[in-house]
Amino acid sequence: MNFISTRGGSEPVAFSEAVARGLAPDGGLYLPESLPDISAQLSRWEWLGYADLCEEFFALFSDLPRERLHSVVQSAYSRFDTPQVAPMIKLDERTYVQELFHGPTLAFKDFALQVLGGLYEEQIARTGRPITVLGATSGDTGAAAIHGLLGRQGVNIFILYPDGRVSPLQERQMTCTGAPNVFPLAIEGTFDDAQAALKDVFNDAAFKDRVGLSAVNSINIARILAQCVYYIHAFLQLPKERRSNVEFVVPTGNFGNVLAGWMAQRMGLPAKSFRVATNQNDILYRFFRTGRYELGEVRPSHAPSMDIQVASNFERFIYFALGEDAAATRSAMEQFKKTGSFFLENFDAGSFRTSRADDADILRIIRRVKEDYNYVADPHTACGFAELDPEATSVILSTAHPAKFPAVIAEATGVEVTSVSLDALKALPIVKHRVAAEKSAIEGFILTALGKA
Numbered sequence: 001m002n003f004i005s006t007r008g009g010s011e012p013v014a015f016s017e018a019v020a021r022g023l024a025p026d027g028g029l030y031l032p033e034s035l036p037d038i039s040a041q042l043s044r045w046e047w048l049g050y051a052d053l054c055e056e057f058f059a060l061f062s063d064l065p066r067e068r069l070h071s072v073v074q075s076a077y078s079r080f081d082t083p084q085v086a087p088m089i090k091l092d093e094r095t096y097v098q099e100l101f102h103g104p105t106l107a108f109k110d111f112a113l114q115v116l117g118g119l120y121e122e123q124i125a126r127t128g129r130p131i132t133v134l135g136a137t138s139g140d141t142g143a144a145a146i147h148g149l150l151g152r153q154g155v156n157i158f159i160l161y162p163d164g165r166v167s168p169l170q171e172r173q174m175t176c177t178g179a180p181n182v183f184p185l186a187i188e189g190t191f192d193d194a195q196a197a198l199k200d201v202f203n204d205a206a207f208k209d210r211v212g213l214s215a216v217n218s219i220n221i222a223r224i225l226a227q228c229v230y231y232i233h234a235f236l237q238l239p240k241e242r243r244s245n246v247e248f249v250v251p252t253g254n255f256g257n258v259l260a261g262w263m264a265q266r267m268g269l270p271a272k273s274f275r276v277a278t279n280q281n282d283i284l285y286r287f288f289r290t291g292r293y294e295l296g297e298v299r300p301s302h303a304p305s306m307d308i309q310v311a312s313n314f315e316r317f318i319y320f321a322l323g324e325d326a327a328a329t330r331s332a333m334e335q336f337k338k339t340g341s342f343f344l345e346n347f348d349a350g351s352f353r354t355s356r357a358d359d360a361d362i363l364r365i366i367r368r369v370k371e372d373y374n375y376v377a378d379p380h381t382a383c384g385f386a387e388l389d390p391e392a393t394s395v396i397l398s399t400a401h402p403a404k405f406p407a408v409i410a411e412a413t414g415v416e417v418t419s420v421s422l423d424a425l426k427a428l429p430i431v432k433h434r435v436a437a438e439k440s441a442i443e444g445f446i447l448t449a450l451g452k453a
């Protein structure tokens with residue numbers, strides 16, 4: 001199976017090459033050349049454990065030898081805290097929560113980044129070239145990337161984050177690993193300052209070459225494919241009589257998670273619909289209502305991992321919505337870059353529904369879900385409960401453990417939630433490096449750390 005770019009200007013490449021590159025050379029995002037039909041496999045997959053299902057699914061796309069794929073996938077999910085990996089909790093006959101927070105950083109990004117870390121390690125073993133991963137984070141992605149890569153052979157990871165502006169628990173997840181290949185860089189300034197400095201470093205071609213620089217971001221195709229798996233798994237966990245009218249409800253920011261579910265549907269998973277649940281940063285909510293995609297200002301919310309301005313994975317959906325027309329995709333993205341908006345005429349949302357929740361809604365919902373079901377939802381998951389289809393069987397994807405947001409949970413319910421692994425972190429020493437948010441300081445730090453100064 002080859003992978004093509006949404007902008008049509010890059011040659012098709014195999015899976016391992018698409019993973020190594022991340023972004024396609026023409027600036028587009030990789031997608032499988034054609035989507036396989038999985039509908040005939042579903043009954044065979046019914047009894048598979050999570051990692052086995054993931055391995056079967058990746059085998060449809062991957063050019064890795066099967067035993068290598070096996071070891072990447074099995075080791076990725078061996079680090080989750082329950083053998084079920086993605087347990088389904090039944091709240092009532094029509095309402096299920098799929099818990100995606102049993103990985104090392106207690107958020108759903110572990111599903112993809114544990115696999116991606118293993119794929120990077122494979123690549124390094126194959127090419128003999130070590131890599132240096134550099135990223136900027138406002139929280140969850142950085143922690144999940146660090147835990148996907150910590151202790152891996154041949155890779156060092158440097159993550160920039162705004163000092164004092166990520167939650168204390170998120171900071172501990174990044175800085176208390178004790179791993180010698182992990183370097184959390186606390187910069188003075190905001191997340192935007194971190195991103196601007198990051199961009200300058202990536203534009204320095206000589207430096208990039210010298211250290212084998214690689215990005216970690218939400219657009220790698222391996223992340224999307226890894227996320228398809230839990231939709232299939234959830235569907236196969238439902239009682240047979242509940243499978244005809246399934247709506248997946250997905251707390252959404254960069255559109256990576258829900259896109260994966262929708263792609264699984266295009267491959268033959270018989271889900272009926274997908275609800276794009278946003279917080280008050282509702283660019284996608286507005287799009288699915290009107291067909292107009294228009295930049296707004298980011299307003300910090302109780303669900304910070306969904307506080308986005310531009311949904312970086314949205315281009316993949318636009319490509320399909322425009323009839324897999326790369327030229328039209330390119331021009332829509334160019335128009336968006338120039339004017340901050342574009343409009344799809346006669347837009348049909350198809351199997352997408354949408355809802356939004358502001359901070360007051362989030363608090364109200366957390367309280368109500370606790371009262372109705374004795375279940376504590378984290379603030380991101382709470383956005384999913386804003387509006388449920390009374391006719392459907394709803395599967396709400398729970399993207400984070402509530403203990404990551406103790407203050408909001410306490411305000412909503414008066415309950416103190418805890419997690420053994422987060423509590424354990426509080427006893428470990430913080431190791432972080434203060435660096436100025438500028439190219440020369442960051443490059444200097446990296447070269448020294450790699451012994452190349």
Ligand SMILES: *Cc1c(COP(=O)(O)O)cnc(C)c1O
Binds near residue numbers: 305
């Ligand atoms: C990243 C994140 C989201 C948003 O997921 P997208 O794939 O960006 O739509 C939602 N909830 C949590 C807890 C996250 O970390």
